[in-house]
Amino acid sequence: MRYSDTHKEETRKKVVKAAARAVRAKGPEGVSVAEVMAEAGLTHGGFYAHFPNKKALVVSALEEAFGQSARRFARMTDGQAPAEALATFVDLYVTPEHRANPEGGCPVAGLSSELPRQGLPVREAYERGVRSLVARIANWLPADTAERESLAASIVAEMAGTVALSRAISDDDEAAQLLAAARGRIKTRMGIVQ
Amino acid sequence: MRYSDTHKEETRKKVVKAAARAVRAKGPEGVSVAEVMAEAGLTHGGFYAHFPNKKALVVSALEEAFGQSARRFARMTDGQAPAEALATFVDLYVTPEHRANPEGGCPVAGLSSELPRQGLPVREAYERGVRSLVARIANWLPADTAERESLAASIVAEMAGTVALSRAISDDDEAAQLLAAARGRIKTRMGIVQ
DNA sequence: TGTACATCAGTGAACGCGCGTTCACTGATGTAC
DNA sequence: TGTACATCAGTGAACGCGCGTTCACTGATGTAC
Numbered sequence: 095m096r097y098s099d100t101h102k103e104e105t106r107k108k109v110v111k112a113a114a115r116a117v118r119a120k121g122p123e124g125v126s127v128a129e130v131m132a133e134a135g136l137t138h139g140g141f142y143a144h145f146p147n148k149k150a151l152v153v154s155a156l157e158e159a160f161g162q163s164a165r166r167f168a169r170m171t172d173g174q175a176p177a178e179a180l181a182t183f184v185d186l187y188v189t190p191e192h193r194a195n196p197e198g199g200c201p202v203a204g205l206s207s208e209l210p211r212q213g214l215p216v217r218e219a220y221e222r223g224v225r226s227l228v229a230r231i232a233n234w235l236p237a238d239t240a241e242r243e244s245l246a247a248s249i250v251a252e253m254a255g256t257v258a259l260s261r262a263i264s265d266d267d268e269a270a271q272l273l274a275a276a277r278g279r280i281k282t283r284m285g286i287v288q
Numbered sequence: 289m290r291y292s293d294t295h296k297e298e299t300r301k302k303v304v305k306a307a308a309r310a311v312r313a314k315g316p317e318g319v320s321v322a323e324v325m326a327e328a329g330l331t332h333g334g335f336y337a338h339f340p341n342k343k344a345l346v347v348s349a350l351e352e353a354f355g356q357s358a359r360r361f362a363r364m365t366d367g368q369a370p371a372e373a374l375a376t377f378v379d380l381y382v383t384p385e386h387r388a389n390p391e392g393g394c395p396v397a398g399l400s401s402e403l404p405r406q407g408l409p410v411r412e413a414y415e416r417g418v419r420s421l422v423a424r425i426a427n428w429l430p431a432d433t434a435e436r437e438s439l440a441a442s443i444v445a446e447m448a449g450t451v452a453l454s455r456a457i458s459d460d461d462e463a464a465q466l467l468a469a470a471r472g473r474i475k476t477r478m479g480i481v482q
Numbered sequence: 483t484g485t486a487c488a489t490c491a492g493t494g495a496a497c498g499c500g501c502g503t504t505c506a507c508t509g510a511t512g513t514a515c
Numbered sequence: 516t517g518t519a520c521a522t523c524a525g526t527g528a529a530c531g532c533g534c535g536t537t538c539a540c541t542g543a544t545g546t547a548c
Contacts, residue, residue: 102491121402123317126534139538140492148535196404202453207401208315210390210455217458224456244469247453251470252442255449259396259441261404262418264411275438276445283477296524320501333505334525342502 106144108134113155114162118204119197122152122212152212153219159201160223164230176234181286183231187253188277190270193260202227202250203257224250235284252280300338302328307349308356312398313391316346316406346406347413353395354417358424370428375480377425381447382471384464387454396421396444397451418444429478446474 112133116125127148128138145151170186171179186192187200196204202224209220232246239245256276260269306327310319321342322332339345364380365373380386381394390398396418403414426440433439450470454463 105491120405121317123315124405127536128534136491137493138535139494142536143491202456203401205401206449206452206456207397207399210452211314211318217456221456221458224453241469244466245473247466248446248450248470248473251449251453252446253449255400255445255447255452256442258400258404258449258452259418259445262396262400262411262415264415272438272441275435276442279439279442283473299524321503322501330524331526332502333527336503337524 102144105134105136109136109141109144109151110154110158113151114158115197117152117155118159118199118201121205121208122216123208127151149213149215152216156201156209156216156219156223160226162198163200164226167230176236177284177286180231180234180284181281183234184253184277184280184284188256188273188280190260190266190273192257193269193273196261200227200254200257202254206254206258249280249284252276256280296338299328299330303330303335303338303345304348304352307345308352309391311346311349312353312393312395315399315402316410317402321345343407343409346410350395350403350410350413350417354420356392357394358420361424370430371478371480374425374428374478375475377428378447378471378474378478382450382467382474384454384460384467386451387463387467390455394421394448394451396448400448400452443474443478446470450474 109130113125113130116130116133119125127141130151131138131141141151145154167183167186171182174182187203192199192203201209201220205220210217212220228243228246228250231249232242235242235246253276256273260273263269263272303324307319307324310324310327313319321335324345325332325335335345339348361377361380365376368376381397386393386397395403395414399414404411406414422437422440422444425443426436429436429440447470450467454467457463457466
């Protein structure tokens with residue numbers, strides 16, 4: 095073999111990482127195969143040595159994006175008590191930084207309206223990601239919380255909805271205010287003393 | 289003139305109404321000019337007698353869609369006291385019907401993630417729509433509510449976020465449960481006794 | 483050690499297709515005389 | 516009243532472009548002898 099054993103797998107990972115950013119930045123329909131390949135330092139023709147079609151790339155990109163978020167939040171909340179972890183999560187998620195950085199952010203905040211219109215495999219990947227995010231939040235809520243799972247879903251909906259809405263507000267200061275107020279409200283709802 | 293004075297304006301309205309549905313159903317990038325014109329009973333060539341380009345159609349479609357929602361909710365809450373109107377609004381918005389019917393629903397629930405990526409005129413039309421929706425909710429909140437406007441924005445974010453999230457859940461019953469639980473929580477937050 | 487061959491990730495031209503947009507034309511009806 | 520002309524909303528062929536996908540080819544390197 096003229097390349098190392100891991101060479102192809104490394105290339106694939108590079109492509110998936112580029113796709114994970116591009117899909118969040120432009121949506122599944124706004125990204126082109128050629129653009130993602132160029133971002134990974136390759137030409138478009140080689141794409142089909144790694145993926146059967148563009149859909150498959152979008153599926154992998156979504157898994158990568160949800161995985162990145164999960165790992166990042168796991169790192170940031172490592173060793174924290176549940177209530178503290180929840181507060182950390184909210185303080186990282188509902189922020190001007192997240193608003194300004196969809197390509198590195200949560201797919202729910204960045205793609206929620208268009209993903210339900212995608213083909214089945216893409217929708218399934220998205221649903222898996224949403225469920226794992228909701229489950230993570232649910233695990234941080236006190237065990238005796240009534241309707242723990244549905245409260246977690248409700249919190250995800252509010253956080254993602256708030257970030258998405260803040261992107262509709264063109265004024266940065268106004269958006270920042272909205273996000274700050276929402277952070278306070280969400281933490282109150284979760285029973286976290288400010 | 290071989291057509292009535294109002295003929296052209298009526299045609300334009302037909303096109304805009306078709307576009308308002310199509311844009312919500314498929315997103316601004318998912319709709320084609322030819323498709324909207326066909327929906328209005330015309331061929332694509334005539335489009336440019338009514339609009340300078342596709343962007344302008346999307347702007348009009350958004351205004352129409354927000355207008356439809358506003359009129360519909362005004363009708364349903366006509367004569368109700370503020371608290372009652374708020375409850376009516378939530379009970380119409382956070383529902384399986386809204387989840388199943390994006391083409392006739394709220395643009396915030398259906399387009400929130402992709403509209404911030406559109407060109408300036410489209411974003412501006414969207415922002416105007418969002419602001420008028422938030423203002424309507426704010427007016428229904430008690431006058432002495434702290435941060436009335438930002439609470440209203442927060443409520444819109446949660447309602448739209450919840451409907452968007454429910455569209456990611458493929459199981460109808462599970463989605464309906466999530467929506468019902470969210471309705472309860474939102475009304476509680478707004479201070480409406482159940 | 484040196485040479486011929488095999489491998490295969492990646493290249494880039496080419497394809498068919500759908501899209502937004504343009505434009506010469508149509509044809510129903512009103513107006514001028 | 517009848518006929519020639521003007522109007523203009525709408526038609527449909529054609530355009531250039533970008534996209535997803537295909538495929539014959541390249542060229543660096545490992546293997547066989």
